[in-house]
Amino acid sequence: MFKRIINYSNKYFNLFYLTKDITDLRTKPQISAADISASILSMLFSNLGSLNKFNASRDISAVKNMAERIPTASTVSRAADSMDLDTLRKILKSIYYKARRSKMIETHHGRWIGIIDAHEICSSDICRCGDCSIRNVSKAQGKVKLNYFHRYTAFVLAGPRFAFMLDIEPIYQHEGELSSSYRLLSRVCANYPKAFEVVAGDGLYLNGNTFNLLSSHHKYAAAVLKDERRHLFEEAVLLSEIVEPEIYADEKVTYRVWDHNLSEMWDGYSGIVRVIKSEETKYVRHHGTPGKWEISQEKTDWIWVTNLPSVVSLKNVVSICHARWQIENKCFNEIVSTWNADHVYRHSQNAITAFILFLFIVLNIFNIFFARNIKDRIISTKSFLVELVKAEFLTARWAHPIPL
Numbered sequence: 055m056f057k058r059i060i061n062y063s064n065k066y067f068n069l070f071y072l073t074k075d076i077t078d079l080r081t082k083p084q085i086s087a088a089d090i091s092a093s094i095l096s097m098l099f100s101n102l103g104s105l106n107k108f109n110a111s112r113d114i115s116a117v118k119n120m121a122e123r124i125p126t127a128s129t130v131s132r133a134a135d136s137m138d139l140d141t142l143r144k145i146l147k148s149i150y151y152k153a154r155r156s157k158m159i160e161t162h163h164g165r166w167i168g169i170i171d172a173h174e175i176c177s178s179d180i181c182r183c184g185d186c187s188i189r190n191v192s193k194a195q196g197k198v199k200l201n202y203f204h205r206y207t208a209f210v211l212a213g214p215r216f217a218f219m220l221d222i223e224p225i226y227q228h229e230g231e232l233s234s235s236y237r238l239l240s241r242v243c244a245n246y247p248k249a250f251e252v253v254a255g256d257g258l259y260l261n262g263n264t265f266n267l268l269s270s271h272h273k274y275a276a277a278v279l280k281d282e283r284r285h286l287f288e289e290a291v292l293l294s295e296i297v298e299p300e301i302y303a304d305e306k307v308t309y310r311v312w313d314h315n316l317s318e319m320w321d322g323y324s325g326i327v328r329v330i331k332s333e334e335t336k337y338v339r340h341h342g343t344p345g346k347w348e349i350s351q352e353k354t355d356w357i358w359v360t361n362l363p364s365v366v367s368l369k370n371v372v373s374i375c376h377a378r379w380q381i382e383n384k385c386f387n388e389i390v391s392t393w394n395a396d397h398v399y400r401h402s403q404n405a406i407t408a409f410i411l412f413l414f415i416v417l418n419i420f421n422i423f424f425a426r427n428i429k430d431r432i433i434s435t436k437s438f439l440v441e442l443v444k445a446e447f448l449t450a451r452w453a454h455p456i457p458l
């Protein structure tokens with residue numbers, strides 16, 4: 055399976071041709087950045103989980119180093135410290151365009167939706183680098199205890215079977231998520247002008263700068279409304295008491311939804327916005343007394359703000375706003391639980407970003423491969439496929455990390 059997915063990466067995405075452009079700033083390197091990238095990709099495709107395990111499989115000759123092109127863990131680390139991130143982003147872009155042209159990725163209910171959110175990595179009380187963000191986590195009085203961590207913002211495209219990962223941007227020391235997301239959104243709008251029409255985010259993204267930036271790129275925005283934006287929130291709640299909602303059912307959920315057009319209620323953004331309030335009810339069956347099922351009602355309330363035009367139906371707007379969860383479920387949760395993304399292969403700002411971009415490259419190809427190429431019903435989960443790829447890598451005897 056390792057060889058199959060590597061060959062697939064090359065056949066459809068030219069992956070190990072594109073990696074030839076990757077550079078780093080080591081002086082007089084003995085092993086090229088392209089070979090190091092090949093090692094990193096093989097390690098990530100096989101989900102080895104650490105550079106030490108890569109070293110071990112190299113040393114026990116499962117992966118033969120006959121051509122002396124397989125780096126040690128420390129060489130990988132040094133190269134990752136200064137690896138050229140722009141080229142990694144270009145590779146991601148090339149994979150996206152191939153996938154889109156070849157219809158390997160699909161819309162979310164007929165629309166291309168971008169999702170943005172932040173994620174934290176490598177929180178530690180001990181391990182730190184010069185670029186770590188720091189917070190005080192003291193519990194006892196008079197005793198200072200610090201915690202070191204890195205955060206980044208990520209941008210993905212929602213899809214019916216998997217989310218497609220487009221880009222990340224670090225949140226640097228002493229700056230907030232919005233500063234990082236502004237750089238990220240500016241870059242994805244420039245690099246992927248036709249990849250999405252609307253961006254969904256949590257309450258933080260109900261922000262004039264975000265809405266205006268996206269609007270300047272002819273994109274719409276949708277964000278959760280929390281009661282901090284009092285004018286909008288109170289107006290939406292008041293109007294919902296005097297206007298009848300639209301009621302519909304979809305996949306066992308009943309929706310009561312209000313749609314209000316409001317203007318001049320929000321200082322940060324001058325356009326008209328739609329405030330959508332949705333009350334959602336579903337019946338859930340769960341175990342009650344032994345041998346018996348019980349049915350209970352679950353109710354959730356949402357309020358969002360969006361500048362999507364009225365031609366986009368209310369039902370579609372609700373679906374777009376809910377797509378926001380994909381970045382939690384199909385990106386952050388999955389990369390941590392299945393792909394060990396919280397493990398820091400090398401602790402430096404550049405290396406952390408480089409490894410996540412490499413992982414995004416691997417995940418996009420892996421998800422497409424799993425969705426389109428695996429016909430064997432025994433391989434029903436991604437985690438099982440990951441195990442098969444890993445098993446073949448560990449028992450293989452390659453002259454190079456990548457069998458080309």
Ligand SMILES: [Zn+2]
Nearest residue numbers: 182183185186
């Ligand atoms: Zn650090």
